[in-house]
Amino acid sequence: MTTALPRAERASRAKVAATRIEAEGVHGVVLGFVDNAGVTRVKAVPVRGLEHAAEWGVGASPCFDSFLVDDSMAAGGGPLGDLRLVPDLAGLVPLAAQPGWAWAPVDRYAQDGTPYPGCQRWFARRMAEAVADRGLEVRAGIEAEWVVDGDGAGPAYGMRRMIGLSDYLRDLLKALAAQELTVLQIHPEYTVGQFEVSVAPSGPVEAADTALLVRTTVQAVSARHGLSASFAPAVAAGGVGNGAHVHLSLLRGGHTLFSGGSGPHGLTREAEAFLAGVLAELPALLALGAPSAASYLRLVPGRWSGPYRCWGLENREAALRLITGSTPEQANAEVKCFDGAANPYLAIGGILAAGLAGLDAAAVLPPEVSEDPATLPGVERLPTDLAGAAEAFRGSEVLKLALGADLHAAVLAVREGEAALFAGRSDEEIIAATRDRY
Structure with missing residues (x-):
């Protein structure tokens, strides 16, 4: 199975990418993932926060795995735990219809830096x-x-x-x-x-x-x-x-x-x-x-x-x-x-x-x-x-x-x-x- 890139390498690549897209007028990066109900969920960071996001991830609760389409939760969802959303820079793209924004798909990691078993993108991979x-x-x-x-x-x-x-x-x-x-x-x-x-x-x-x-x-x-x-x-x-x-x-x-x-x-x-x-x-x-x-x-x-x-x-x-x-x-x-x-x-x-x-x-x-x-x-x-x-x-x-x-x-x-x-x-x-x- 593909292993995660080392944090330092992710940060280095993100620094280069952030410099490039900031020069193109990007101010913020949307980090997108899809929950088990099929609803697209996001978090976002300033373009200058992309390096930190790529290195350490952005926090997101595992409760999203339990979200229903109406934002209520199925059995098993709750307030405990945290995951890290790590942008895949290979998919980073400025959004032509949302000037000033870029988008990247994310992989979800556990706090220890290992791939999260509930991540749908890791499953497809x-x-x-x-x-x-x-x-x-x-x-x-x-x-x-x-x-x-x-x-x-x-x-x-x-x-x-x-x-x-x-x-x-x-x-x-x-x-x-x-x-x-x-x-x-x-x-x-x-x-x-x-x-x-x-x-x-x-x-x-x-x-x-x-x-x-x-x-x-x-x-x-x-x-x-x-x-x-x-x-x-x-x-x-x-x-x-x-x-x-x-x-x-x-x-x-x-x-x-x-x-x-x-x-x-x-x-x-x-x-x-x-x-x-x-x-x-x-x-x-x-x-x-x-x-x-x-x-x-x-x-x-x-x-x-x-x-x-x-x-x-x-x-x-x-x-x-x-x-x-x-x-x-x-x-x-x-x-x-x-x-x-x-x-x-x-x-x-x-x-x-x-x-x-x-x-x-x-x-x-x-x-x-x-x-x-x-x-x-x-x-x-x-x-x-x-x-x-x-x-x-x-x-x-x-x-x-x-x-x-x-x-x-x-x-x-x-x-x-x-x-x-x-x-x-x-x-x-x-x-x-x-x-x-x-």
Whole structure:
């Protein structure tokens, strides 16, 4: 496992970085992390405090592991203890839509300087390293879907909506480019006021970092245009919600394992086993990738949200969609059932853990579903509520082993806490309580 850099080296690098960004007009640095409820939490330091923060960390209570979406706490949360938030300077970037500010993802450490077992980012890193230990590489990306209030009228995917908010979208593209993010596409989505942006894939931890940076940028640009952006899985009762689909490909020696093989649609045996492992764990993975009571207002048939535990080539109702791409190197898989309430480190780390279990078992994919699964008998639905996902998560030995006892227990406590919090609430009440949290 990657070990933490020595404090002196972190401080030296931070001193250089602080000098550079201060010359660019930065006055403060936001230190960002995501709790087990999927809510982005922050602390911030003056730019001249970055060196000390990198060397010694910034204090933050472990109670954040127990926070529910409404800022109450699940069982186990309390006032005792302290952790250190240490910025990862590799992810430090001035924020184009928040002049005078920079942002960095953080790792959480115990007071003695060792990685904190409950840190979700360390979990994702461990899983990425386990993949690398097998001589494999994962490239991943998380799509961002969001809804803005204001003038978001117009048909789905329509030019009218693009025109109405063209200045807003132009400024978003400018901000993302200034932060050295490569945008692949941006477009109006299905529901009123909804948009989607996709950026270039990267390593697993970097993809989760990028997902946070993209959301931060969207929200900041929206605010500058007098808009409010929501990444919540459900924004209107009975409507299409926001997904956060995870795309990934598996490579060896720089070449994809998703084409050129003897398996279905050119999958190699390793790629098939990896995807079969993901498919096998999907009910439990929902507790990581669809972690809100609102997630299950989105995850219903007919909305292309992937509510069925099946796979298929370009099947947008299947939870696991295989994409061959226009060239062999573009082949990838998309986990469609995840949404914007997910902690991206937990989501990606969980997928990798499940895929590795599939590799260990030399798993084989079940028969492909090449039609709308809603029209076929016997196709399994994924859990239809948060309680069901939490129960599947409780029983997953794969995820329990991968997450470790502390992180698994903390996630389970939050899921069960939120299931109880929203039990008996109407769709409208759930949406009202969650729309502005993500």
